[in-house]
Amino acid sequence: MSPKMQPKALRAQSDPVFVQSLGKAMRVLEAFRDSDAPLSLAEISSRAGITRSAAQRIVHSFRQLGYMRLSDDGRGFLLDLGILDLTYNYLRMHPLIRRATPILQELRRTVRERVDLSLFDGQRMVYAARLQSKREVFFATLIGHSVPTYCTSGGWAVLAMLPDDEVNMLLSAAEMRQVTPRTLTDPQAIREQIELTRQNGHSLAIEQILMGEVAIGVAISGSDNRPAGAIHIAGNLSEWQPEEFRRHVAPLASAAASAMI
Incomplete structure (x- = not known):
């Protein structure tokens, strides 16, 4: 096997x-x-x-x-x-992606930074829409790219919607690895970020997937009141202080996520 x-x-x-x-x-x-x-x-x-x-x-x-x-x-x-034919049919028939597309486009015009939609798949968040900013690495432009749930802004946002026993189960089964030198792999530190996300209504991830990147994540609720995915907005630390980025984009991301329900 x-x-x-x-x-x-x-x-x-x-x-x-x-x-x-x-x-x-x-x-x-x-x-x-x-x-x-x-x-x-x-x-x-x-x-x-x-x-x-x-x-x-x-x-x-x-x-x-x-x-x-x-x-x-x-x-x-x-x-x-x-394979692309199958991907196209999946994307055009997915109800959340259809609802989200015009909202994401307007959000991108407003924040002028990269805006992504990811779908929750247990241990990973899979990108289903990617609206680029002026500078991106290759993999950050591709639909279908996935990132670990435990160390991403969107992942923390969806985990914050789940009960603690389910969070603990997902974290215990995760293959923790450092994507960058700042990636959190300690379960307790990750739980602290999840709790902050519950308090704030959004997550703030700094250099978890890419060095020099700050990202806000807001979960999107599905019809069963479980997280279906998340909106990510990513900026560059050379242009933004993390708290300034939070104040600027978090309310916009939260409003966009609410409009997708």
Whole structure:
């Protein structure tokens, strides 16, 4: 079994109705997570936790369907445009993203800093909308990029909406790692940030994901009164003092989040 396998896939293995062959095929697609280069069949096989012959058949099928292609140098495989078709359909049919888009655009015009919408997925926050400012690193422009829930402004905001026992469960299961030298990995320090977020109605994260960045996070409530995601507004510490940034953008972010409910 692949060490990269996600918890959802592990649970599915014990489900009698689950289609195991489909699970293998999806693990082939998931093998490209965090890869910076084309993958060989051997690498796909290893990452997906399947045999080389199974990987070969699945890759061939995905190539025929337009979801994978051979790299230009012929030494490995890449995801293909068919994946973007699926992404487009997901984004256009997601009710929160549809409601949020015009609100985020107006918010971006007002604050003139990067505005993101992330969706809550347990241990990670997945970016579903990204409205850039004048300067961004490459990964900060990509929809689908994910960041750890435990050390992000949006993550602290959604955790603040959850009961303490659920917060403790998520933190105990998290793979704590320092993304920057200032990333919080001590559970008690993270709980203190979550409590501050509950008191303030928003989070303030300083250099948790990027050095030089300050970010405000406000949770967005779903129809079940649980956090569905969060708005993030990010600025540069060379231009903003953290408390000045909070005073300027937190009320605007909170108003935008309320308008999405």
